[in-house]
Amino acid sequence: MVPLVFDPIYSQLDLPRRHRFPIEKYQGIYDALIAQGITESCFHRPQPLSEQRILAEFDPDYIGPLLEGALDAKAMRRIGFPWSSQLIRRTRTAVAGTLLTAELALAHGKALNLTGGYHHAHYDFGSGFCLVNDLYLAANAMLASPDIDKVLVFDCDVHQGDGTAALAQGRDDIITVSLHGEKNFPHRKQVSDMDFGLPKGTQDNEYLPVVENALDMALNLYRPDAVIYDAGVDIHIDDDLGHLDISTQGVYQRDRLVFNRCEQEGLPVAAVIGGGYQRDIPALVEVHLQLFRAAGVISNTTSRSAPAY
Template identity: 70%
Template structure:
């Protein structure tokens, strides 16, 4: 497992991650993915360190998720109520972007198995179920990545460790009948989704939770997950919508707290010798540069940048 050299840590990115025309003042910060890439390269990360995914096809997704849903969404035939639940207006651009973003997480999971760790510059579409999308999530990349990891003979238990402020409801439901995928969600108790699913381990947090309690919860969750499930691969959703300045989070976690959390997750995986694939998850500050500052903690914790 080669993770000592920062240049050996694969990063996954495609310009299409940020290529989506949205209505004025739309809540989703689509610009942040390109902005993270630009910040990393400005800090000296070479372009050769980035891997570019190729879009999955609807047929590939339909082998795992509802063919009726996948095909209707891909063709623009999904009813308007279902599109409102997703939160984006339909466009061919939306579908191509989503198929590429999901492919990015799957590629990240393969690279993590090869290199010990890998990071996607998008990902964490955990509100997507088998037969519907929700909360800006069309197709669930985390569960697909877990299934991809399980194709490797040495991998028989994958932990999805979700620290986005919103519960990973779609992932929990998708994995509920798969004993090889263990789901953990640390999230805001009084936040979207209003109807929670049952993860293998859920840690709902009160509004206003601060660093000390939060980091204690993350540490406890990691200990429980590794001691009870004993995973041999991890998919980490490093959502930063827990941040005190996030518009949708309602928790009071500092930038240093985000960094400490990410370091803790990487350190535990290193301690157990377990490969980790990380995605950036949610983050909803309208100030994109400030938002990038918080997302950058993941890359600092991984050792990609100082």
């Protein structure tokens, strides 16, 4: 069974009414997996990442005030969440979940975190609902393995992985590839090793060849030893913030393509669910479940309530 990583705290964050972030979706994914027969024994629970570990890899002048609740109001507005001790506990646990996913992927070939993809967090500031960059931390953790000399971060979230790109700038052991909406957030893009900007309204038949070509190019050019996959579903046609027109089946095909190609190359894959911003939580959960279908965690059958395209 593919290892899964989850903690209830992923969805335990008190937010203002009508806040844009769909915090309930993580528990919703877990509940849906349990309903489809996945047992508790398949889940691994992360321990919160230590403050020392976070301080060691990011700017202490940012992390210190962040953890203590002393970050200025402008910096918190850029993050998009009101500060609370609960937010910090959740962040430390969610980030630790991606590190645990990376560890399990190296041991089992692939593993999935039921959160993750905080790719807008930079060395010295947070942004876009991202406080600490879990993808960068997970890449560094993988590189600590004697068998891993190069990690590919393959980011298919609709928003460019600007924080990851900036953090890995100038490094040849962390390769960043981002497929994103060209006219979407962040407005100021960073330079990844490979960037693929997509126009508004991009559909399956245009999108999937770009994914395949991007992955093939990255694997052939950089020859990574492991892959971190950000499987954001904000590319979906019904997403409130995505502006692309990818169907539910297109999301599945994308995720299956990534897993198949990496399996062909014998590459371990640590996957995170990334962004997704439909306000209809059951509909959003159904789109996120495509990752788990593509990974073979649950069968590839679409629920009756899911949109058909």
